[in-house]
Amino acid sequence: MFIRRSYLYLLTASLRLVASQSSTAPNLTALYGPGLSLRAEIIYPSDPDYSADITPRWNLYDAPTYYGAIKPATDADVQHVVKVSAQNNISFLATGRGHGSTSTLAALHGIDIDLGNFRTIDLDAENNRLTVGGSVNFSQLFEPLNNAGKMLPFGNSRCVGLVGASIGGTVGNMQGILGLGVDYLDSVRLVTASGDLVEASKTKNADLFWGIRGAGHNFGIITSATFHLHDNVNGGMLTSVDLLYPGSANKTVYEALRTYDDNIPNELTLNVAAAYNATSGQGIMVVNVVWFGPEEEVTQHIQPFLAAGPTANNTKTVRWTDWWTVANFGGYTSPTAPDCTDGQYFNSYALDIKNTDPAVLATVFHDIVEFSKANPGFVGSFGIDRYPEAVTLSVPNGETAYAYRDTKSQVTFQSSYHPNSTLNDAANTLFQNARSAVQATSGFDHLAVYMNFAHGDEGPAVWYSREKLDNLTRLKREWDPKELFSFYQPVPLKYP
Numbered sequence: 001m002f003i004r005r006s007y008l009y010l011l012t013a014s015l016r017l018v019a020s021q022s023s024t025a026p027n028l029t030a031l032y033g034p035g036l037s038l039r040a041e042i043i044y045p046s047d048p049d050y051s052a053d054i055t056p057r058w059n060l061y062d063a064p065t066y067y068g069a070i071k072p073a074t075d076a077d078v079q080h081v082v083k084v085s086a087q088n089n090i091s092f093l094a095t096g097r098g099h100g101s102t103s104t105l106a107a108l109h110g111i112d113i114d115l116g117n118f119r120t121i122d123l124d125a126e127n128n129r130l131t132v133g134g135s136v137n138f139s140q141l142f143e144p145l146n147n148a149g150k151m152l153p154f155g156n157s158r159c160v161g162l163v164g165a166s167i168g169g170t171v172g173n174m175q176g177i178l179g180l181g182v183d184y185l186d187s188v189r190l191v192t193a194s195g196d197l198v199e200a201s202k203t204k205n206a207d208l209f210w211g212i213r214g215a216g217h218n219f220g221i222i223t224s225a226t227f228h229l230h231d232n233v234n235g236g237m238l239t240s241v242d243l244l245y246p247g248s249a250n251k252t253v254y255e256a257l258r259t260y261d262d263n264i265p266n267e268l269t270l271n272v273a274a275a276y277n278a279t280s281g282q283g284i285m286v287v288n289v290v291w292f293g294p295e296e297e298v299t300q301h302i303q304p305f306l307a308a309g310p311t312a313n314n315t316k317t318v319r320w321t322d323w324w325t326v327a328n329f330g331g332y333t334s335p336t337a338p339d340c341t342d343g344q345y346f347n348s349y350a351l352d353i354k355n356t357d358p359a360v361l362a363t364v365f366h367d368i369v370e371f372s373k374a375n376p377g378f379v380g381s382f383g384i385d386r387y388p389e390a391v392t393l394s395v396p397n398g399e400t401a402y403a404y405r406d407t408k409s410q411v412t413f414q415s416s417y418h419p420n421s422t423l424n425d426a427a428n429t430l431f432q433n434a435r436s437a438v439q440a441t442s443g444f445d446h447l448a449v450y451m452n453f454a455h456g457d458e459g460p461a462v463w464y465s466r467e468k469l470d471n472l473t474r475l476k477r478e479w480d481p482k483e484l485f486s487f488y489q490p491v492p493l494k495y496p
C-alpha cells in the first residue's frame, strides 16, 4: 500500500501554540498535518524508514539539517506547507533529486519539502512538448525521449534533477549541439512565497520567468515544468573517445586543449580530467571526447590529443543517453560511481573560463598532486570541460538571468576525504588558491562561476554577475521579500 504515514486524523490544536512548545524541534504533525491531503506524508528522522522514504542527499558536506521531511502529494499540499512554514517562521528547502551541493545550504535548519511524489512525465512528441514533475531526474527521461526520437540538453550525470539543474542553466555534453537546458524551458508552475500557485512563461509573469531561467532556486517551488524538445541530432547517436595519459604529459594535453579555445565544431565536446593515482604515485589524465557525428570523422577533429600520445584508448558509438555507460573507460557504471552514489562527502569548487592557459593549469595540477601525496586520505580531481558556446550564444544575454553565455569551459575541482579528518581547511585553501590562479588568466576580469557548480563562498555577483543583479534583486523584493527561498546561492534583496 502506498500510504505509510498519512494524515487521516483531524487536528484542532492551535498552530502557534503547538509551535511554541519547543524552540528547537516543532511538532510537524500538529503544525502541518491539518490541511495536507491524504497521500501526503510527514516523516521524522527518528522514523525507522526515514532514510528510505526521503530522497537522499548526494553530498554531506555542509548539508542542511532537518527536523523532518514533508512529502506533499499535490500542488495544494506544497502551498499549505509553504504557508504554514511562513506563518511559523520555519525554514524549509525543496528537494528535487538531492544533488545540490553548495555550502550555503549549511545555514538551513528546518524542514525538507521532499518533492519525491512529483515525478510525472508527459511527453507530447507531436507538439515537441515535455511536461515533468519537479523532481524528475535525467535518467527517467532516457527511454521516453529515445522512443520519441527527441533530445533535451542534460547534464553529464544521469542522477541529477532536471528542474534543479535547468533553473540554473544545465551545462554539459549536449550544450555544443543544443545550447543550455534552460533555453528549452517554456513555462513553470510554482508555489511562491505567498503560497500562491502561479504560472510563469514568456507571456505570464514574464519578469519572474526571466529570473527563474538562471536563478530559479530563489523564487518558489516548481511543481511542474514544460520544455520544448529538439529532434535527434546525428540520429541520436554519439561517439565517445577516451584517451589516457600519464600525468607527465599534462603540458602537452593542456596545449592540445588550448587549440580549441577559438575554434571548435559544435558537435565536439572535450572533458579533460586530471587526478592522482595513489598506487603508482603519479598523476594521470583522461580526456573524454564526445562527438555528434559519424564515428570515422572523429579522428580528424582530435589530432592534437592523438599527437600527445595517449597510452590507452576506448572508442564507442552509442545512443546519446548511454554516454555514461562507456565514457571514462566505463567508470561511471560501477556501483560506487561517485556521481551517482548518495551520502558521500565531497568538497567542490568551480569556475568558468574563456581562455586555456597551459602553464597555469600545469601548476594547479602539480599542486593537487603534491597535496594528494602529502595527505593520503585526500582523493582529488581537476576537470576542464570544453563545451562549445556558439548555440548558447545564439540566445541573447538579456533574455534570461543565466549569467555567462560566453563561457568556453567549466573548470571543476573536487575532493573527497573522511568527514572526520582535519583536511577541510587545507583542502579549502588548496582549491581557493587554484581557483584564483585559474581565474587570473581565465579571460573574465572577475571570478565567474556557474551557480549550480559553485562552492558557496563566492557571493551573488559571482553566481549571477553584477549586471544581472539589478533585475534579480528587484524580483526578489517583489516575489520573496521575506527571503524564504534563500538557502541555495541566495539573491539578496539589495546589492551591494
Ligand SMILES: Cc1cc2nc3c(=O)[nH]c(=O)nc-3n(C[C@H](O)[C@H](O)[C@H](O)COP(=O)(O)OP(=O)(O)OC[C@H]3O[C@@H](n4cnc5c(N)ncnc54)[C@H](O)[C@@H]3O)c2cc1C
Residues within 6 Å of the ligand: 058, 093, 094, 095, 096, 097, 098, 099, 100, 101, 115, 133, 134, 135, 154, 155, 156, 157, 159, 160, 161, 162, 163, 164, 165, 166, 168, 169, 170, 171, 172, 216, 217, 220, 221, 222, 223, 338, 339, 340, 452, 453, 487, 488
Ligand atoms: C554528481 C553531479 C553532477 C552534476 N552534473 C551537472 C551537469 O553536468 N550539468 C549541470 O548543469 N549541473 C550538474 N550538476 C549540478 C546540478 O545541476 C545541481 O546540483 C542541481 O541543483 C541539482 O538539482 P537536484 O534536484 O538534483 O538537487 P536538490 O538538492 O534537490 O536541489 C538543489 C536546489 O534546487 C532547488 N530545487 C530542486 N528542485 C526544485 C523545484 N522543483 N523547484 C524549485 N527549486 C527546486 C532546491 O530547493 C535546492 O535549492 C551536478 C551535480 C552533481 C552532484
Ligand SMILES: *[C@@H]1O[C@H](CO)[C@@H](O)[C@H](O)[C@H]1NC(C)=O
Residues within 6 Å of the ligand: 011, 013, 027, 028, 029, 030
Ligand atoms: C505531535 O502532535 C500530534 C498531534 O497533535 C500528537 O499526537 C503527538 O503526540 C505530538 N508529538 C509530540 C512529540 O509531542
Ligand SMILES: *[C@@H]1O[C@H](CO)[C@@H](O)[C@H](O)[C@H]1NC(C)=O
Residues within 6 Å of the ligand: 089, 091
Ligand atoms: C525566525 O527564525 C530565525 C531563526 O531560524 C530567527 O533568527 C528569527 O528571529 C525568527 N523571526 C521571528 C519573527 O520569529
Ligand SMILES: *[C@@H]1O[C@H](CO)[C@@H](O)[C@H](O)[C@H]1NC(C)=O
Residues within 6 Å of the ligand: 097, 119, 137, 139, 140, 158, 159, 160, 340
Ligand atoms: C530516477 O527516477 C526514477 C523514477 O522515480 C527512479 O527509479 C531512479 O532511481 C532515479 N534515478 C536516479 C539515479 O536518481
Ligand SMILES: *[C@@H]1O[C@H](CO)[C@@H](O)[C@H](O)[C@H]1NC(C)=O
Residues within 6 Å of the ligand: 246, 247, 248, 249, 250, 251, 283, 362, 365, 366, 369
Ligand atoms: C606536468 O607537466 C610538467 C611539464 O612537463 C611536469 O614538470 C610536471 O611534473 C607534470 N605534472 C604532473 C603532475 O605529472
Ligand SMILES: *[C@@H]1O[C@H](CO)[C@@H](O)[C@H](O)[C@H]1NC(C)=O
Residues within 6 Å of the ligand: 277, 278, 279, 280, 281, 284
Ligand atoms: C594506477 O597505477 C597502478 C600501478 O601503476 C596501475 O596498475 C593502475 O592501472 C593505475 N590506475 C589508473 C586508473 O591508471
Ligand SMILES: *[C@@H]1O[C@H](CO)[C@@H](O)[C@H](O)[C@H]1NC(C)=O
Residues within 6 Å of the ligand: 306, 310, 312, 313, 314
Ligand atoms: C588505441 O589503442 C590500440 C590498442 O588497444 C592501438 O592499437 C591504437 O593505435 C590506439 N589508438 C590511438 C589513437 O592511440
Ligand SMILES: *[C@@H]1O[C@H](CO)[C@@H](O)[C@H](O)[C@H]1NC(C)=O
Residues within 6 Å of the ligand: 206, 207, 210, 397, 398, 399, 400, 467, 468, 471
Ligand atoms: C532585465 O530584465 C529585462 C526583462 O524583464 C530584460 O529585458 C533585460 O535584458 C534584463 N537585463 C539584463 C542585464 O539581463
Ligand SMILES: *[C@@H]1O[C@H](CO)[C@@H](O)[C@H](O)[C@H]1NC(C)=O
Residues within 6 Å of the ligand: 420
Ligand atoms: C566521526 O565523528 C563522529 C562525531 O563527531 C563520530 O560519531 C563518528 O564515530 C566518527 N567516525 C569515525 C569513523 O571516526
